[in-house]
Amino acid sequence: MHSRFVVGRLGIADVVTVGNAGLGFLAVALASVSPGLAARLILLAAVADGLDGVLARRYGGTDAGPYLDSLADVASFGVAPAMVVVAAVRAAWGFDSLRVTISVAIAALFVVMAVTRLGMYTAHDADSAQTRGVPTTLAATILAAGVLVGFTDPFPLVGLTALLAVLMVTTVPYPDLHTQDALVMGVVQALAILFPHRLGGGFAFGLLFLALAYMFLAPRFYWGR
Incomplete structure (x- = not known):
């Protein structure tokens, strides 16, 4: 018998995933008030994004997981x-000003490319050891960490945003992080959030x-590890 509520059909990994979306909303809501706090929330969402994968492998995922x-x-x-x-x-x-209009357009392009890349990832790379x-998580981490420092x-921030937007939709292959490297990245993310x-x-x-x-070197040097 099916649960009366959708939440009854979600796994623990899915709960973390939708929590990630909530963190994204909070970051949007706080961006104009405190860009630094918004950046920390984006990094926290990146930690949640890694955690849901760990939980899915440990406790099993659901068919809805990749889409969520x-x-x-x-x-x-x-x-x-x-x-x-x-x-x-x-x-x-x-x-x-015209430069603000152009900057907003580039930010919109970043969103468009992120959506495009995520759709392609779900369709083609979700079960692969490379993408x-x-x-998108890496692109967002770079922007968030940049704001924190x-x-x-x-000018350079908008230029970086444009560059990342383009790089998200290239066909350059990026291997998945090894477990120990993902753990190191997660620890550094947590420290950057807290301190x-x-x-x-x-x-x-x-x-x-x-x-x-990782962005510049992984496609060429990370494979042989």
């Missing part, structure tokens, strides 16, 4: 980082360095 994951990622790693970029641009340039294009000057300004922002800088290193 991609939908949640649209909120947390597509819309939320784009709104953080828009908030940073408006804080610096105000509202009435095509820069993962003070990388909020509009974003300790040690001169060292944890956020460390996270940004690791994320950029």
Whole structure:
């Protein structure tokens, strides 16, 4: 007999996944108030995104899991980082200028490319040990970590957003992180969330360095590990 409520058909991994979507919404809501706090929520969503995979492997997933994951990622790693970029641009340039309009358009492009990539991932790469294009979680992590370290000057931030938007829809193959490397990344993410300004922002800088290193080096050098 079927449960009367949809929640009764979700697994524990699915619950974490939809919680990820809630974190994405909170990041959007707080982006204009505190871009730094919004960035930390995006990183927390990235931790949840890794955790739901661990839980699915440990306790089993559901047929809805891959679809819920991609939908949640649209909120947390597509819309939320784009709104953080828009908030940073408006804080610096105000509202009435051509450059703000262009910046908002690039942020919208980031969302479009994130949705495109997530759809392609769900259709073609969900069960593979590799994926095509820069993962949306990685792109969002780079933008969020950049904001935490003070990388909020509009010109380079918008330029980085445009670059990541394009890289998400390339056919460059990215291998899945090995378990130990994913654990290291998760620990650094957690430290950046909890202590974003300790040690001169060292944890956020460390996270940004690791994320950029994976983005540029993984397609060529990570496979042989």
